[in-house]
Amino acid sequence: MSTHDPAASSAPQAPLWNIANILTMSRLVMVPVFVWFMFLDGLGWQLAAFAVFVIAAITDRVDGELARRRNLVTDFGKIVDPIADKALTGAALIVLSVQGDLWWWVTIAILLREWGITALRFAVLRYGVMPASSGGKLKTVLQIVAISIYLFPLDLLPFTDVFVWIAHGVMAAALAVTLWTGLTYVADAVRLVRAKGAQNGVGE
Numbered sequence: 001m002s003t004h005d006p007a008a009s010s011a012p013q014a015p016l017w018n019i020a021n022i023l024t025m026s027r028l029v030m031v032p033v034f035v036w037f038m039f040l041d042g043l044g045w046q047l048a049a050f051a052v053f054v055i056a057a058i059t060d061r062v063d064g065e066l067a068r069r070r071n072l073v074t075d076f077g078k079i080v081d082p083i084a085d086k087a088l089t090g091a092a093l094i095v096l097s098v099q100g101d102l103w104w105w106v107t108i109a110i111l112l113r114e115w116g117i118t119a120l121r122f123a124v125l126r127y128g129v130m131p132a133s134s135g136g137k138l139k140t141v142l143q144i145v146a147i148s149i150y151l152f153p154l155d156l157l158p159f160t161d162v163f164v165w166i167a168h169g170v171m172a173a174a175l176a177v178t179l180w181t182g183l184t185y186v187a188d189a190v191r192l193v194r195a196k197g198a199q200n201g202v203g204e
Contacts, residue, residue, distance in 0.1 A: 023059045027084040030056040031091050038095045043153060050151045056088050057144045085140065086114050092147045101150055106175055110143070113182040124189050127196040135181040142174035 030052050037049035060081075090111055096102035149167040154160045 021080070023062060024081050024084050027056045027059045027088060028080070030059075031084075031087050034088070035091050035095055038099070043156075046151075046153050050148070050153075053088070053092060053151055054148060057148070060085055060088075060140075082118065086118065089140075089143050089147065090114065092151065096147070096150050102171070106171065110175060110178050113178050117182050117185045120185060120189055124192055127192050135177055135184070139174065139177045139181050142170060142177055146171035146174045 034049055034052040037045050037052060093107040093110060097104045097107040146167060149170060154163045157163055
C-alpha cells in the first residue's frame with residue numbers, strides 16, 4: 001500500500017519570481033546606485049543617496065512581511081535576503097568611513113561580525129540550522145537608524161551637533177547589540193555541534 005499523498009505533492013509552490021523576491025533583488029540593485037550617489041558632489045545627490053538607502057531599508061521589512069503573509073517563502077529568498085541586507089548596510093558603513101564620517105574600527109567590527117556569523121551559520125549547516133536570534137531584528141533596526149542619521153545632511157537641521165551625538169549614540173548601541181548577538185550565535189553554534197556529537201555518540 002502506497003503512503004504517497006497526492007494532495008501533498010500537488011500543493012502549490014511559491015514561484016521564484018514573486019513580489020517578495022523581486023523586492024529583495026531590487027534592494028541589491030539599489031546598493032550600487034546608492035554608492036554612486038554618495039560619491040557625487042552636491043546636496044541634491046546627498047539627499048538622493050539618503051532616499052535610496054531609506055527606500056532600500058523599507059523593502060527589507062516589506063518583502064519579509066509579504067513572504068510570510070502570502071506564503072511566498074522560497075529557498076532563493078532565504079539565501080538572497082540576508083545577503084542583500086548585509087550588502088546594503090555594509091556598503092553604507094564603508095562609504096561613511098571612506099568619507100570620514102564614521103570611524104573605520106566601527107565599520108570593521110560590524111562587518112567582521114556580520115560576515116563571520118554568516119560563514120559560521122553555513123559551516124554548521126550539517127549539524128542543524130541556527131535560527132535568527134531574538135536580538136537580530138533590534139540589531140538591524142539600530143544599524144539602519146544610525147546609518148540613516150549619518151547619511152542625512154545634518155547641516156540643514158538646527159542644533160546639528162545634537163544630531164551628530166545622537167547618531168554616535170545610536171551607532172554605539174547598534175555596535176553593542178551587533179557584537180552581543182554575534183557572541184550568542186557563536187555560543188549557539190557550539191551547543192549545536194556538541195549536541196549533535198553527543199547524539200551521534202549515543203547511537204554508535
